[in-house]
Amino acid sequence: MAKTLADLxxxxxxxxxDRVEANLGRAQAHADQHGYRLRPxxxxxxxxxxxxxxxxxxxxxxxxxxxGEAEVMADGGLVxxxxxxxxxxxxxxxxxxxxxxxxxxxVTADSPDTVAGYAATFSADRPLTVLVECDTGxxxxxxxTPAQALALARQIGMAPGxxxxxxxxxxxxxxxxRSNAWLTDALxxxxxxxxxxxxxxxxNSPDMWAPGGGPVTERRPGTYIYYDRFQVKEHAASLxxxxxxxxxxxVSRPTATRxxxxxxxxxxxxxLLGMEGFGLIMGTELTIKALxxxxxxxxxxxxxxxxxxxxxxxxxPNHACVISNLFDTVxxxxxxxxxxxxxxxxxxxxx
Amino acid sequence: MAKTLADLxxxxxxxxxDRVEANLGRAQAHADQHGYRLRPxxxxxxxxxxxxxxxxxxxxxxxxxxxGEAEVMADGGLVxxxxxxxxxxxxxxxxxxxxxxxxxxxVTADSPDTVAGYAATFSADRPLTVLVECDTGxxxxxxxTPAQALALARQIGMAPGxxxxxxxxxxxxxxxxRSNAWLTDALxxxxxxxxxxxxxxxxNSPDMWAPGGGPVTERRPGTYIYYDRFQVKEHAASLxxxxxxxxxxxVSRPTATRxxxxxxxxxxxxxLLGMEGFGLIMGTELTIKALxxxxxxxxxxxxxxxxxxxxxxxxxPNHACVISNLFDTVxxxxxxxxxxxxxxxxxxxxx
Numbered sequence: 001m002a003k004t005l006a007d008l009x010x011x012x013x014x015x016x017x018d019r020v021e022a023n024l025g026r027a028q029a030h031a032d033q034h035g036y037r038l039r040p041x042x043x044x045x046x047x048x049x050x051x052x053x054x055x056x057x058x059x060x061x062x063x064x065x066x067x068g069e070a071e072v073m074a075d076g077g078l079v080x081x082x083x084x085x086x087x088x089x090x091x092x093x094x095x096x097x098x099x100x101x102x103x104x105x106x107v108t109a110d111s112p113d114t115v116a117g118y119a120a121t122f123s124a125d126r127p128l129t130v131l132v133e134c135d136t137g138x139x140x141x142x143x144x145t146p147a148q149a150l151a152l153a154r155q156i157g158m159a160p161g162x163x164x165x166x167x168x169x170x171x172x173x174x175x176x177x178r179s180n181a182w183l184t185d186a187l188x189x190x191x192x193x194x195x196x197x198x199x200x201x202x203x204n205s206p207d208m209w210a211p212g213g214g215p216v217t218e219r220r221p222g223t224y225i226y227y228d229r230f231q232v233k234e235h236a237a238s239l240x241x242x243x244x245x246x247x248x249x250x251v252s253r254p255t256a257t258r259x260x261x262x263x264x265x266x267x268x269x270x271x272l273l274g275m276e277g278f279g280l281i282m283g284t285e286l287t288i289k290a291l292x293x294x295x296x297x298x299x300x301x302x303x304x305x306x307x308x309x310x311x312x313x314x315x316x317p318n319h320a321c322v323i324s325n326l327f328d329t330v331x332x333x334x335x336x337x338x339x340x341x342x343x344x345x346x347x348x349x350x351x
Numbered sequence: 352m353a354k355t356l357a358d359l360x361x362x363x364x365x366x367x368x369d370r371v372e373a374n375l376g377r378a379q380a381h382a383d384q385h386g387y388r389l390r391p392x393x394x395x396x397x398x399x400x401x402x403x404x405x406x407x408x409x410x411x412x413x414x415x416x417x418x419g420e421a422e423v424m425a426d427g428g429l430v431x432x433x434x435x436x437x438x439x440x441x442x443x444x445x446x447x448x449x450x451x452x453x454x455x456x457x458v459t460a461d462s463p464d465t466v467a468g469y470a471a472t473f474s475a476d477r478p479l480t481v482l483v484e485c486d487t488g489x490x491x492x493x494x495x496t497p498a499q500a501l502a503l504a505r506q507i508g509m510a511p512g513x514x515x516x517x518x519x520x521x522x523x524x525x526x527x528x529r530s531n532a533w534l535t536d537a538l539x540x541x542x543x544x545x546x547x548x549x550x551x552x553x554x555n556s557p558d559m560w561a562p563g564g565g566p567v568t569e570r571r572p573g574t575y576i577y578y579d580r581f582q583v584k585e586h587a588a589s590l591x592x593x594x595x596x597x598x599x600x601x602v603s604r605p606t607a608t609r610x611x612x613x614x615x616x617x618x619x620x621x622x623l624l625g626m627e628g629f630g631l632i633m634g635t636e637l638t639i640k641a642l643x644x645x646x647x648x649x650x651x652x653x654x655x656x657x658x659x660x661x662x663x664x665x666x667x668p669n670h671a672c673v674i675s676n677l678f679d680t681v682x683x684x685x686x687x688x689x690x691x692x693x694x695x696x697x698x699x700x701x702x
Contacts, residue, residue, distance in 0.1 A: 010440075011701055085602070086602040086603050088661050092360065111660055140641075141602070141646065142605055143605070144606060254461060260491060262702075265620070269616070269621060270621050271621050292491060293673070294394075309464040325677070350362055350617065350677070351360045351363070
């Protein structure tokens, strides 16, 4: 007999594969129509099979955030991997060098120190492609001015083992115009200096429906495969697009209004991202009001028999990316059918 | 050559075994002196070896929060396990029954439904010990009144496969007096009803130095093995007692005051627990001001060359328990020496 949701123990992570397919297709169509390349970030799903599917649909390659994730994706057959991170230290540089032998790899740098580390590690027979990370308002990593970007590009260009690969930014939320202005200014300075910039990598899921044009040639959305409550708040998707939910069981009804689920911060995380509640109960307007490590508490607006002890609900999480990081396996579902149970191959690749 | 901190890749979780030993010994001595039993919660460390050590030092048994954790600890040789959780549903009850054959097991219930599930599963040849969970102000699970506790104890007592094991509470933070008053009132009602209450289980790390006496016969602290920034704020420990730190590398210095570490919400979680910052840099007063998934940002109070790219710092996390849940392995250290690298056996046991 086919396996259904009723056969699963809880908490369990459900991935609606029909919604995944629709989400991936819609994003790729937007990229094709607007003339930018899609380079999806796999941090959200951490599954080689979905990365392969993204590439099959037209993605130019994938993005990862950790060297360990890149290694897992290379093992999974992905051949074009962007690691937009400053890779620092001898052990990591050795791993990076080994990885660069296997796949078309690109990384970022935002300082002369980081470039020096790359330059000392790589040689002309198998050069490393390095993009310059630009802080266009996000306030995280990145050079602060176009002049610094230019200086770093020159340092990269002078190293025999390195190839200048372009510019990269993680744009500030709601700051796409400012970010694009920064990059446009930088591109003008590079043009004046006679340095070609083949690739300008930007963007993320909240900005993914922005029209094309402008300085960015590729975008790196991640969450768009699953979406989540935050993406819905940011108008990137509707609740009906959310493909990742957590199946939970009611384990306690201490009062007529209090409902306690078997999902706490160890399965939902405590990410609020500026919202009320730690997740939305699918098909309702109820949110999880309080979390401890292994319990989630819903406060019903009025006394209610529903849901009873033993009944199940599905939770749309605030932030889908961090959920994949907490579970060893996820359940691929279509409607109520459980199609497959898959290990989260790149989970826990912390370094 | 002996392995040291310098040989580790980052981020890495460091467990200072000398501090662990001191923390465990001090807590057991307090329990012995004040006449209560210690039943440590293993959610914090998730390591059978530390659970064994806690028992060797005098703990009466251990506490776990998930059935999967209990199974791992039983595999690890632990023989007296308390699972203070409503276990609901056929699949979980079958696992609970199998576990009850292997170890001295006790669980909780806070509703007639949960007790009915236990009663239908267990039989007199191998009864299950069930404590009644009491909401003494914590606002999570638990019966709301001593009268409800009494009714539930009677339901347990009438089931041939169940044995009434006493009362359990998760006391509210800063509400020990209120919690004890609730329990004292309940015990009086049980006495009047002629029902013996052998065991009253309460307490946690923030309350662990409260004097003995009162209704509680055993306490279930967990975090006290490692402590963390929250426990220090709650005066349960000093910073010098904190045994778990995260080793991080500086990967970017975008400005003279901004320092970016290779540790984000996927290695620290976003738990704030009412504090400023997502962790404290050991040996300093600096905290992590902002987190993204794989980056942590420190803002220095004044322009500073230190720390440079490639330098390492140790982070005292806000909440130690959730860290063990994110890493597949932890490093046992003594001073700068890495003594052992151990898998976190009960990590990811979500159900």
